[in-house]
Amino acid sequence: MADRRNEPVAVIGLGRFGVALALELVKHGTEVLAVDNDPQEAQRLSGQLPHVVAADATDLEALTQLGINEFGRAVVAIGADIEASILVTSMLAEIGVPDIWAKAQTAQHATILARVGAHHVVTPEHDMGERIAHLLSGHLLDYIEVDDNYAMAKTFPPHDVAGVPLRDSKVRSRYGVTVVGVKSHAPPPGQLSEFTHASGDTVLMSGDVILVVGKVAAVERFAAAD
Template sequence: MAELQTEPVVVIGLGRFGSALALELTGRGTEVLGVDSHPRVVQSMSGRLPHVVTADSTDIEALRQIGVAEFHRAVVAIGTDIQASILTTSLLADLGISDIWAKAISDQHRRILTRVGAHRVVAPEQDMGERVAHLLSGRILDYVEVDADFAVIKTTPPRDVVGTPLRESRLRNRWGVTVVAVKPQAALAGRRTEFTHATPDTVLSYGDLILVVGPVDNVERFAAAG
């Protein structure tokens, strides 16, 4: 895997989510400072992360002592201790961290984190549950919601758009969606195929995989039409 050099990140809370995030960032070439309040957790990560320390993230002096104020990006990955999560986020804002990400476990938790200074809030369990629900509900093979009520899906083309150039299929008028990429069926000429950009002249075939973008309801209806 090619390394991608980016700004250092401090990850506070090394449970399942935080440790996975810290390890993935490290593997991608990002310098990470891992922080957790439990010495046993820090010890277990010491051989896997180059920089990991034990500290109470609800104490602003402790955060200063380990150099957190020098970071521009931070992730509060604290799990079920909502009070610690909120206070830590607030202290990071007080320290002037310019890009604060925080993990939420409920909508109320999400709202509070935003109010106290989080710039981005993620809810991994809720987001994954919603994604799986979309995958189970029909012909959608993959689903990523990129904004409120806007998504990218991977699916196969409905029967009535097969064999017709995309410019003639009137997908935006009929469905309110856009096909942005296509991966021809792998069986074609026995060759390995990859996703390529779709153009107005692209003609879809049965078995192709396509990436479709649009409002959530629209892409779901499009996928169900097949």
């Protein structure tokens, strides 16, 4: 897969999500054209983002004049105005932007965005709510669902798998998860405590932080084990 980090990105809609995205892209060296229909908002952000313009992105001619049809990637980060979000997404598809990302407010909104041309649809509020719900259990240090019903989590090892090599602990057969990384709570003198790949020879100790992957229910069951 080609490395596309240096390809410019058009970010349309400068609410909290759009601004955070644009700033992070710029931070990593990506050229960003940020667009918002509010001249005051564009002016406010001009000191933080190199290329900010005030324009009505629901106007096809305005998009063309901005040269967005020449961008390989665009993000529709428009927030509460669902109609504008759908219209802009459809126009980006019409002018031939090959990689369109769009923010959705609801599942229905996401479905419509995909139908009118979005190649990728994100639901940040829903995803964050889901993540926090899992973290509130108290067993997980971090959690991300990487696909439907499949997750990666940061947690501590149960006592019954500590002190023996992973291959002997039978974590996968007993719990249905795979330990992919470990961060020792007591690294050797002179070494930083950082994540390393886990192998069959890895011996987990109580207090270590581990990364596990597996189906959501299995990950939660493993994290809750004593």
